[in-house]
Amino acid sequence: MLSCLSNFRGTTGFHKELARSLNTRFPLYSEDKEACLAMFLDPRFKSTLFRNNKQKLVWLKDLVLQDVALCPAVEVVQPAAKVQEPQQCVQPSSDVWSAFDNLANSQVASTPLSTSEWEIKAYSEEALLKKDSDPCDWRRTVGTFRYPSLAKLCPKYLPIPATSVPSECAFSVAGEVVSVRRERLLPDHDFVPGEAKYDTLKLLFKPETLAKCETEDDIKEFFRSCHLEEDGADEPLVECRQRGYMDDPMNTDHCWRETELWNIHYDGAENLQDKMQNHLLWRLVTEDLFMKLPLGQSVLLHEVTKSLQASII
Structure with missing residues (x-):
């Protein structure tokens, strides 16, 4: 945005003041868990902010995996369980193919965590959605079926919580425009008290x-x-x-x-x-x-x- 504004004459002072205000109000936005998860789950942005920071990418991946682990299990197609056959006494063999048999027997079925890791990798490598696209539409159509584990997190972070606080609060010198201590928002984005919902x-x-x-x-x-x-x-x-x-x-x-x-x-x-x-x-x-x-x-x-x-x- 700053790069775009700098191309227009007469906006130099404006974009400098805007940058100063944003840095003052949101100095640690790249360390805010909720903001980073919302950015990653938005298919228009994903992890673009951290594309050159491997440490931040690992941190972001761990955040997603932690949240996925807290969600109800997603039904995925798992490899069929191997039917256990009666054990037979087999003499040790020096046959070269026995190494392949041992390797096959040591393979384990995929777990929900490995499935989630695969989703994160595939989702990150997929092309970004156009900026004028609706991420909620993407979640309902593509996300739910292609990335079911990630789609379960979208309702928690993508929707904008309703609030009865007037917009003038955004210009408050207190600086806390959005805070977990906002007394008018209930946990988990529940109904806003004070609103005449009926x-x-x-x-x-x-x-x-x-x-x-x-x-x-x-x-x-x-x-x-x-x-x-x-x-x-x-x-x-x-x-x-x-x-x-x-x-x-x-x-x-x-x-x-x-x-x-x-x-x-x-x-x-x-x-x-x-x-x-x-x-x-x-x-x-x-x-x-x-x-x-x-x-x-x-x-x-x-x-x-x-x-x-x-x-x-």
């Missing part, structure tokens, strides 16, 4: 019917209030079945959306339809629905439908 419901239901939707209890109370009491009718089932992050084609900033999937079931009469906005409609779960939805939503909906043992028309 405000979207206000667009789906009439304002006078949904006065408060700040907490999970507010949501449960709203859907339970739609139940019309009848003799013999059970209380409605209102539960959050799944929460997490989902990639979505509407995202243009490579962030993953916070997602909650709720299961609401009424045994008796209800007036939920009366509280819905006119543009909110019911949708039956049919086979063609999965083909129309984005891949991430389709897989999630199919898993939940299966777990609820619901009928797919």
